[in-house]
Amino acid sequence: MRGGAYGWQAADAGLAAMCWTNTLANVPPWGATAPRVGNNPLIVSFPHANGHVVLDMAMSQFSVGALTTYAARGEPLPVAGGFDRDGEPSRDARAILESQRLLPIGFWKGSGLSLMLDLLAAGLSGGLATRDINPDPERETALSQTFIAFAHVEPIAGAVLAHFHGNTHDARHPGERVLTTRARSLRDGVEVDEAVWRDVLNS
Amino acid sequence: MRGGAYGWQAADAGLAAMCWTNTLANVPPWGATAPRVGNNPLIVSFPHANGHVVLDMAMSQFSVGALTTYAARGEPLPVAGGFDRDGEPSRDARAILESQRLLPIGFWKGSGLSLMLDLLAAGLSGGLATRDINPDPERETALSQTFIAFAHVEPIAGAVLAHFHGNTHDARHPGERVLTTRARSLRDGVEVDEAVWRDVLNS
Numbered sequence: 001m002r003g004g005a006y007g008w009q010a011a012d013a014g015l016a017a018m019c020w021t022n023t024l025a026n027v028p029p030w031g032a033t034a035p036r037v038g039n040n041p042l043i044v045s046f047p048h049a050n051g052h053v054v055l056d057m058a059m060s061q062f063s064v065g066a067l068t069t070y071a072a073r074g075e076p077l078p079v080a081g082g083f084d085r086d087g088e089p090s091r092d093a094r095a096i097l098e099s100q101r102l103l104p105i106g107f108w109k110g111s112g113l114s115l116m117l118d119l120l121a122a123g124l125s126g127g128l129a130t131r132d133i134n135p136d137p138e139r140e141t142a143l144s145q146t147f148i149a150f151a152h153v154e155p156i157a158g159a160v161l162a163h164f165h166g167n168t169h170d171a172r173h174p175g176e177r178v179l180t181t182r183a184r185s186l187r188d189g190v191e192v193d194e195a196v197w198r199d200v201l202n203s
Numbered sequence: 204m205r206g207g208a209y210g211w212q213a214a215d216a217g218l219a220a221m222c223w224t225n226t227l228a229n230v231p232p233w234g235a236t237a238p239r240v241g242n243n244p245l246i247v248s249f250p251h252a253n254g255h256v257v258l259d260m261a262m263s264q265f266s267v268g269a270l271t272t273y274a275a276r277g278e279p280l281p282v283a284g285g286f287d288r289d290g291e292p293s294r295d296a297r298a299i300l301e302s303q304r305l306l307p308i309g310f311w312k313g314s315g316l317s318l319m320l321d322l323l324a325a326g327l328s329g330g331l332a333t334r335d336i337n338p339d340p341e342r343e344t345a346l347s348q349t350f351i352a353f354a355h356v357e358p359i360a361g362a363v364l365a366h367f368h369g370n371t372h373d374a375r376h377p378g379e380r381v382l383t384t385r386a387r388s389l390r391d392g393v394e395v396d397e398a399v400w401r402d403v404l405n406s
Contacts, residue, residue: 106308
């Protein structure tokens, strides 16, 4: 299950939440070339009657899932998402998956935040840290995860979102695209990738 | 006092911590051109006998303080820190301070995280949200702040940092530069900007 699901679940119960997991080492710290931190997705959610506000973000500029999707479609990334084999910044998802040099969000900042989330997740639970997690994605198990829920939050999301969007609604807030996609899927059915669908039928 | 100070204080007491504040609106959400989210510094700290691990990061790629320092020195930023008046990505701190178009870390990701930190800080405290805070930096008061301390964390920082640095120590971990600077300042005295020092003497 995607980490974001826990954020939606908390918000449905009227709670704000902050949750994260560590992962196998799949992002090089800023300055390094080998993957030594996880992309450690962080979820922050806040309840709102008109549709909750839910952030679900990996510490890499693009999650491995997003890179795989761009690579499969042969589309360039909207911004550089890592480095190619020659160490050049790249918008080619395939080249980045090959080099394993994913870019942390905000360069040194995402690199640092990823380390902190790993320290907290493993340090609070007594579970495995990224350094202990099997680097084979097929054997990435026994991760450490943190779930914090906050009760009694003021119902301020409507006012804060109104200010965030201003008169222009030129920016998207966290969770907005999920809500749009969910509404469309409920109305028109779920969009499925043809190649993936054939694989499912043939498996 | 810098927010980071609270992280060091918690770590000195053997606690891990996560603290943040909202600020006046000084960063445009990703996709927008006018500042409508704060740069909402986030502090995450973890105790370590050989020097605590302390992250202190604004949601903009560069804090206003860092931009001011680069502008004063006339040095280019190491990476794009925002947009100039013409909407072009820029490494010129002065042009960014002028346009007020600071870049959020990780583009849409920092924009979203900034919004979430504002919702949580104001929603948990019942205090002001960024939308309510005076946009004049001289009158930026009554911010909302969150301080979370975690007791009983496992002493894993040494092992995790060893993995983070590998054999190369080509990456810097959060707090490392502070510790180096502190050691140098204690040994050689505190480095002071000549122009600022003259201003102090003349004021």
